[in-house]
Amino acid sequence: MIILQISDQSSLMNISGVLFFGTMGMLALAIGLVLFIIFHQRRVIRYQLKLKEMEEEQQKILLNASIRWQEEERQRIAADLHDDAGPLLATARLYLNENLVKQDISTQLQAIFNAKQIIDDTIQLIRNISHSLMPPTLKNFGLESAVNDLFQKISGSGTINASCRFHDYRQRLRPEQELLIFRVIQELVNNILKHSNASFIHVTQNYNEDKFFIRLHHDGRGITQEDVERLNKSAVGLGLKNIQSRAKVLHAKINFEKDVSQTYFKVTLEVPVEEYEMIS
Amino acid sequence: MTNRQAREYNFLIYRITTLFEFSFFSFLFLKIIHSKFVKTGIKVVCIPMMLYLIYDLFSLTSNNSFDSIPSGIVSLLFFIYCIFYFYERINDTTSPFLYNSPVFWVVVALIIYFAGTFFPFIYAQSHMKDDQFVSDYDLIHDTLYIIKNIIFGFAMLMKDQSVKSSYSVNRKK
Numbered sequence: 001m002i003i004l005q006i007s008d009q010s011s012l013m014n015i016s017g018v019l020f021f022g023t024m025g026m027l028a029l030a031i032g033l034v035l036f037i038i039f040h041q042r043r044v045i046r047y048q049l050k051l052k053e054m055e056e057e058q059q060k061i062l063l064n065a066s067i068r069w070q071e072e073e074r075q076r077i078a079a080d081l082h083d084d085a086g087p088l089l090a091t092a093r094l095y096l097n098e099n100l101v102k103q104d105i106s107t108q109l110q111a112i113f114n115a116k117q118i119i120d121d122t123i124q125l126i127r128n129i130s131h132s133l134m135p136p137t138l139k140n141f142g143l144e145s146a147v148n149d150l151f152q153k154i155s156g157s158g159t160i161n162a163s164c165r166f167h168d169y170r171q172r173l174r175p176e177q178e179l180l181i182f183r184v185i186q187e188l189v190n191n192i193l194k195h196s197n198a199s200f201i202h203v204t205q206n207y208n209e210d211k212f213f214i215r216l217h218h219d220g221r222g223i224t225q226e227d228v229e230r231l232n233k234s235a236v237g238l239g240l241k242n243i244q245s246r247a248k249v250l251h252a253k254i255n256f257e258k259d260v261s262q263t264y265f266k267v268t269l270e271v272p273v274e275e276y277e278m279i280s
Numbered sequence: 281m282t283n284r285q286a287r288e289y290n291f292l293i294y295r296i297t298t299l300f301e302f303s304f305f306s307f308l309f310l311k312i313i314h315s316k317f318v319k320t321g322i323k324v325v326c327i328p329m330m331l332y333l334i335y336d337l338f339s340l341t342s343n344n345s346f347d348s349i350p351s352g353i354v355s356l357l358f359f360i361y362c363i364f365y366f367y368e369r370i371n372d373t374t375s376p377f378l379y380n381s382p383v384f385w386v387v388v389a390l391i392i393y394f395a396g397t398f399f400p401f402i403y404a405q406s407h408m409k410d411d412q413f414v415s416d417y418d419l420i421h422d423t424l425y426i427i428k429n430i431i432f433g434f435a436m437l438m439k440d441q442s443v444k445s446s447y448s449v450n451r452k453k
């Protein structure tokens with residue numbers, strides 16, 4: 001009887017123990033789960049905030065680069081107008097002063113002829129400045145002609161062999177897109193000419209699955225995506241930042257890499273283009 | 281009427297409570313979980329479970345013993361639903377701080393209550409006649425019941441500061 005009572009009591013103690021430890025275990029599991037969720041989410045949010053900050057920083061760098069580029073461009077135009085067009089017009093004015101009427105007819109004709117020559121030169125100069133701002137070939141005949149034109153001029157110098165081939169350019173893009181793509185190509189070519197010591201530049205164009213591809217190859221000293229990311233964080237590399245800010249406007253991806261053959265460097269510009277964005 | 285008699289009288293009410301609790305909270309989880317797969321799972325589990333609870337309510341043992349098996353299954357199911365809810369929230373990186381949402385606190389209250397009461401519930405049917413067990417049961421259950429209601433109250437009083445997550449925005453679209 002006593003043994004039965006003792007066994008009953010010990011069984012009850014056992015149940016109490018199971019109840020206590022079981023409940024504690026389950027509660028620990030539940031509370032642990034809740035805490036894990038909260039801390040994990042806080043970590044994720046902190047990471048996202050950091051990512052956002054980095055993105056904002058990058059935007060700021062790109063914006064600064066763009067402003068600096070604009071300022072440099074303005075200074076260049078101002079210098080061209082002030083140093084070239086200004087003196088030319090001033091000289092023309094000198095030829096056409098009030099004393100001209102008192103001169104004999106042959107001197108007058110000579111002065112008018114000289115002034116006309118100077119004004120023609122000034123017109124040509126202003127046209128060149130205007131063309132550097134918006135190439136007329138690009139506006140009138142499209143990207144293919146503009147790139148061809150640019151490459152012919154580069155090849156004409158004889159120092160580098162530049163060629164381009166557009167495989168699928170049946171329809172023109174929107175003018176602002178074409179201008180941005182052209183500027184990116186211009187900047188890339190400019191960088192190659194300045195830094196790479198390449199012997200050739202070759203540009204190819206393709207259109208595939210609503211994406212407009214421009215691939216640029218050269219055999220000089222090039223950069224890879226890692227170099228681009230490193231340069232992005234530094235204050236140097238204004239041209240590169242401009243390329244990226246233009247790519248951003250185009251919603252395009254730009255990738256710098258070494259070719260599979262490891263001989264050439266390759267830059268790929270991938271511009272998403274909807275059908276309706278194209279102009280026949 | 282002694283305490284034990286009163287408790288025995290309450291067994292029927294316990295079963296009715298389990299049935300209503302299961303229906304109400306299943307509906308709540310159907311509303312707060314957005315994954316179609318989990319929703320279908322809840323619906324599929326809900327129908328046979330409801331039938332079982334109704335059968336259990338009208339069975340011969342309904343007014344003389346504690347409904348350990350139904351209560352245990354219900355606790356376990358809600359524990360799993362809570363994990364599914366958390367899993368969904370953790371994967372939704374667009375959702376802001378979880379603890380700004382009253383729904384999160386409701387689920388916290390539920391997971392604490394159902395996790396804590398799982399063991400007392402499954403042992404209750406066979407040990408409800410032991411006074412020691414009854415006092416342990418009351419201590420655990422009542423404490424968790426109070427905690428659950430405090431958290432519910434906190435959730436009801438708090439203002440929903442959570443910005444709509446991508447899930448809810450997509451649902452509205």
